[in-house]
Amino acid sequence: MDRFGVNLMTFPLAGCTLSGAFAHVPAAFAPAASAVFNQAGALGIGVVFQPGTCADGLDFRFEVPGLAPIAGRLLGWADGRPDGASELTVQAASGLMAVHGRASGGARPLGVDYVSTLAASLALQGTFAAAIGQLRGSGHTRVDVSLAGAATLAIGQYLAGATAPEGAERLLPGCTSPRERPPFTSADGVVFELETLDAEPWRRFWNGLGIPGELAGKGWSAFLLRYAKAVSPMPAELMEALSRLPYAVIAERCAEAGLSICPLRSLIERLEDDDLPLLLEHGPWHFTPGTSGLPPTTLGGRGDLPLSGLRVIESCRRIQGPLAGHLLALLGAEVIRIELPGGDPLRGMPPLVDGCSVRFDALNRHKQVCELDIKSARGRAELLELASQADVFLHNWAPGKAAELNLDHADLARVNPALIYAYAGGWGEDARLHAMPGTDFMVQAYSGVARQIARRSASAGGSLFTVLDVLGGVVAAQGVSVALLKRGLRGEAGRVDSSLLGAATLLCTTELLALRDGKAPVEPPVAGVYPTAAGLLAIECRDAAEVERLRYALDCPLDAEPALRDEQIVRCLASRDAQAWQSLLREFGLAASAVREDLSAVHEDGRIAPCLRTEAYTLVKSPWSFT
Known part of the structure; x- marks a missing residue:
């Protein structure tokens, strides 16, 4: 305990302070602001809510006793543009949706505030590093991070594979069947994952189900591709064999073979x-x-x-x-x-x-x-x-x-x-x-x-x-x-x-806290990927005011029922291509972006390009900029 009674073992950064207008950020940055607030509190950092707003991102100030204050800034796009950036649109423009969509039937959002959480962690880490640097004699007092920088960091190894000088991988969204990939489904409808780090339990398990060794071997090769290529094109026979057995029997066979199994659990x-x-x-x-x-x-x-x-x-x-x-x-x-x-x-x-x-x-x-x-x-x-x-x-x-x-x-x-x-x-x-x-x-x-x-x-x-x-x-x-x-x-x-x-x-964390407190998690009223006359378009509206602006931009009365509203949006978007709609909707201050499906062309987007460097292949730069 310190002299204030704070447990320094439990809260390692007690005594430090983080201040910012966390309650008044643009709607698109609310998930990142929430993540920064939650992480700071978990580390014992005192969080001070300041009045005012930041029009184009999230600004905060990290203060450590005895050191110069460190200013942190979290922006949307890497080029500093203030418009059109959000969780969904950055997933779309960076290629993250494309990687997720390789085995999921097409480019689509992850469905969680992934980029925002990642960027919040990077932003805080940058300020911690700057404080360490000050203790060691450097003079860093500002660190900038972007959602785009976090997203490209996440797919760095896939960008490398797509831009290699020889044997570059052209794995577009939907390139493998969404029905013939993990997770697996049993006859009684349980969806589950299998795992082993060794080929022998895999072989024993499938041989026990009557699957020939050669076919089990093809399944093993496909299973290993998950980590490197985000695909796992399993032979249909393996998926079908599991679909004919109840989960309890599959779990028993796994135990006999030394294979691990886990059902997909809910929050x-x-x-x-x-x-x-x-x-x-x-x-x-x-x-x-x-x-x-x-x-x-x-x-x-x-x-x-x-x-x-x-x-x-x-x-x-x-x-x-x-x-x-x-x-x-x-x-x-x-x-x-x-x-x-x-x-x-x-x-x-x-x-x-x-x-x-x-x-x-x-x-x-x-x-x-x-x-x-x-x-x-x-x-x-x-x-x-x-x-x-x-x-x-x-x-x-x-x-x-x-x-x-x-x-x-x-x-x-x-x-x-x-x-x-x-x-x-x-x-x-x-x-x-x-x-x-x-x-x-x-x-x-x-x-x-x-x-x-x-x-x-x-x-x-x-x-x-x-x-x-x-x-x-x-x-x-x-x-x-x-x-x-x-x-x-x-x-x-x-x-x-x-x-x-x-x-x-x-x-x-946000969903778990809401469920723990008996509240329904708040989801954006519009957040989806829609076909246009040419290409896919990601649109995200996080509050009623943004939905109203979308109605004006599309010149379409949008229904309150989500399914009907999505149908209306699709009909409206059929008149132009994704790039044209991206430009138009951004003029209305809306988060919208064409979906980048080919990773080899991600560097062509000026909002993403500053995150990247081209050498023998496309490299992702450091997500931090220090001054």
Whole structure:
């Protein structure tokens, strides 16, 4: 406890203040403002609601005792244009809808405030990083972030695949059947996910259902494509085999084969979980105190970026952990990536540039690589030596592996008491869930995210775009920044845990709080993707005034009944193409955007182009701009 009685372990940034006109932002930025408010409160930051409005985004001010105030600004488009930006229109213009639509029957919204949540986390992380930089001698006092920057960050690996110099992937919306992809459906109507990280349980399961090995092998190859390409074109025979069996029988066969299974749960079901109240109150992070009494500031590293001079050791695979390391590198940290002798196998996944997978390069290009066999005594000793000179150790190993290798928090703290130990996991603190692989798609199913996406975007269930891996990576990097700031301010190191389940809860916080309090979640009166004379158009109206402006713009009396209103909108839009309607509706101050379906052409949009850089393939720039 501090002298005010505040628990600094529970609220790591107690004593800091965030002020802004959070209650008076443009309607399109309300989800982002709500996410900023919720996250700040979870970290113990005092939130001050100021009068006034910001006409084109969200402005706020982060104050840390003893430091210069840091101004944060969250805009819509990367070029600073004030009009037409919203959750839906940025999803449309950035290509995010196109990626989600590859396996969902066509370009369509995710149906959750994904870009807004992501951008809010990035905006706060930028201000935390700026504060760390000030403690270390830099003079950063402003950070700008955009919804467009958050959206392009989310699809960086897909942009890389679509723009590779050789073997570029042309995976357009609807390129695979929405009926022959996970999740699966049983004879009694239960929708569920299957998961395994090993081919052998998969083979045993399908062989037990009478599926020939060759066909099961084709299914396995398709199943693995989810993470890299957001498609999973399963053989129809596999889907049909499951549709003939009741869920209880399928679950029994899974247990026999060693395959994990999870039904798609609703947010109502999620409300009953014991871990939820803590996640809603304290956010997706768990901070464990470590060595205290350290020097309150660590000077040095006066670079152009706020984390210049800090060193991060990263031992992660797939997306969540590597993305967290990538973000810390973009903030200026020196990131040393631990790989197995011979390198990460994902380096060889096509398409390639200079012999390396472009998808892998997109997340790891700013890192140094150190190849170590951490299962050997020599490899562990070398890792401990690296950690002794580092500021952060970040990993996403399977639960229990760190303790098994004697590389847990206590082990590394002995060689470096000032180290921040960060774990980016799947399920978080609930050990009961650790029997299931903590992967994006299983957590989507368990958390209620998959059902939300299915209900609102008319998909089978969830997204094959790695929704939670990306948000989980941002959340993990954000937690590291909080821990570093706490170390700089209070002289206390420690451990920070985050998880995909925590990220899923963060994404659905507004809906969960409304359901907990017996309120119906508020949904925009108009939010959809509509056909035009040529191309698709995303339109979002978040209040009655915007719906009225839409009526004038279309010169059409819009019905109060959503289904009838959508039919009227479709009839009106048939007279012009998507680009023409985008221009016209923006003149009326409405959020509207043509849907970008071909990722290779995303850079042609001036609202998105500043987020991107073209080298051998299209790269996503840092989402932060510091001054």
